[in-house]
Every structure is written in C-alpha cells, then in structure tokens.
Amino acid sequence: MKVAIKEVLSEATFKLREVTDIPQKEAMLLLCEVLQKEMSWLVRHDNDEVEIEERFFSFIERRASHEPLEYILSRANFYGKEFFVDKRVLIPRPETELLVDKVFELAQCMENSHIVEIGCGSGIISIMLALGLPNAKITAVDISIDALHVARINAEKFGVKEKINFVLGSYLGNIESKIDMIISNPPYIANAEVLGIGLSYEPSLALYGGIRGDEMLRHIIDLYVDKKVKILACEMGYDQKESISKYAYQKNLEASFYKDLAGLDRGFWIKEKI
Numbered sequence: 001m002k003v004a005i006k007e008v009l010s011e012a013t014f015k016l017r018e019v020t021d022i023p024q025k026e027a028m029l030l031l032c033e034v035l036q037k038e039m040s041w042l043v044r045h046d047n048d049e050v051e052i053e054e055r056f057f058s059f060i061e062r063r064a065s066h067e068p069l070e071y072i073l074s075r076a077n078f079y080g081k082e083f084f085v086d087k088r089v090l091i092p093r094p095e096t097e098l099l100v101d102k103v104f105e106l107a108q109c110m111e112n113s114h115i116v117e118i119g120c121g122s123g124i125i126s127i128m129l130a131l132g133l134p135n136a137k138i139t140a141v142d143i144s145i146d147a148l149h150v151a152r153i154n155a156e157k158f159g160v161k162e163k164i165n166f167v168l169g170s171y172l173g174n175i176e177s178k179i180d181m182i183i184s185n186p187p188y189i190a191n192a193e194v195l196g197i198g199l200s201y202e203p204s205l206a207l208y209g210g211i212r213g214d215e216m217l218r219h220i221i222d223l224y225v226d227k228k229v230k231i232l233a234c235e236m237g238y239d240q241k242e243s244i245s246k247y248a249y250q251k252n253l254e255a256s257f258y259k260d261l262a263g264l265d266r267g268f269w270i271k272e273k274i
C-alpha cells in the first residue's frame, strides 16, 4: 500500500518524541536510508505517495526502544569521515577527535615513530593516525576479537589495512618492539555507575574501567613507565583529572590536561623528561 511521505514521517516523529530532541530529523534519516534518497529529495517530495518497506517500521521501533541511531544505520561520523559501526564497538564520540588532534600535535617532533593504540574499538583513532602520519608505524590492540573485526573493516574502507598492525590482546599484548607513543581512549566509567538506556546497547567491555573507573588509565601509565615510552596521550572521564594528576606525580611524571568543547577535563598527555 502506498502512503504519503509526510504522513509516514509525522507518525514516526511522534513515536520518537520521547527518545530524541530531534525526532523529525531522525525519522527522516531513517526513511532516507530505506528509500535510498537524500534529505533534500524527501523535503521536496513530502506529498508523494510511496511504498514503504517493513524495514522502516522496524528501524523506528528499534529507535523508539532507545537503540542508538548509529547502530541502526551501521555508520557513525568521526573526524569528517563515515565509519562502519555495529553493536560490537563503542560509537565514536566527537570529543575523541580532540585526542587525535593532540596526537598529531605531539607526533610533530617524531620521525618514523611506533605508535601503539590500546583499545582500538572501531579503529577510528588508529585509522586517522595512519592517514595523517604516513611515516608512523601503527599497532592497534584490542581485547575484543569482535572489535578488531570491525576495525579491520574500517581500515580496509580507508585503504590503510596494510599500514596498521592489528593485535588481539590485553593492553600492549605481546608487543616486543620499541614503542615511541602510547595512545588510548580506554573504558573509564566506574563499574557501579548506572548508565542511561542508550549506553546499554554499547559493549560493557568498552565502557567500564574498574571499581574507581580509572584503573585502566593507571595501568597504562605504569606501562608507559615500564616500557620507557616517550609520549602517552589518553582520553579520560571529566572527573578524573585529580586522581590522574596525583598518580602521575607519584611516578615522578607531570601530566598535562586538555578540555573538551563543553569545557570539561577530557584527557591528558605525558612526555618523557629531557
């Protein structure tokens, strides 16, 4: 049966009104996906009557159950590029672009460096570094074989599969070669923290960092010291600056911090003392 686009959209918008601040836009995005049309086409043809595939209604049901739009559409934007994502990986967050910027800045003083990412997830960070630092050697580690699968799909998509060494393992895995820089956006939420319903769709392995939340970050600082790495850069929770600062100080290190666009403390870097 054919239905007018504006009627379908009005019904879908109503169903999504409690889930998102932009229900109409999301309903339109999902309809564009099913009809394989651009947004501008939809706006110009809202009086048209079209056959709507069952898939659209299933998308709306999923979104009405708070499933993130990115999982439904199997894609997410990061650093101006579109990455493949599904429930096996964390959805890229805009604040993580700041970590990539920070690494570009810190890597300027290094030639042919070996950069290791701990917890690569969908691969967004390592892939952006492979694209932006053509002379760097990049190793991307994750404890989840599922996440590595997604990261490889993305590396292939952006033509950098041969430039990144993907390793299944915990922290640095069994990497023997010298490491110049460690980067990580590890899980940093405290285990007891109750998360919003949307976050419950994301892998808990990618979210929870331990009883305090900063355990993985601390262990990464230990590895930075033990492996005599030159630079460490990590994303962290907005309330972890004091604890990371103190921990670094105990190790005779000085951590510098950066804020995200909301003005919250979001990450730190440590450089070897010269």
Ligand SMILES: C[S@@+](CC[C@H](N)C(=O)[O-])C[C@H]1O[C@@H](n2cnc3c(N)ncnc32)[C@H](O)[C@@H]1O
Pocket (backbone or CB within 6 Å): 089, 090, 091, 092, 093, 096, 118, 119, 120, 121, 122, 123, 124, 125, 141, 142, 143, 144, 147, 169, 170, 171, 185, 186, 187, 188, 205, 206, 207
């Ligand atoms: C917060 S997600 C970050 C993913 C991606 N780098 C990003 O920024 O979107 C953390 C990732 O760390 C991985 N992870 C958790 N524990 C780990 C461990 N001990 N060693 C290596 N990776 C780990 C998870 O599987 C997950 O993919």
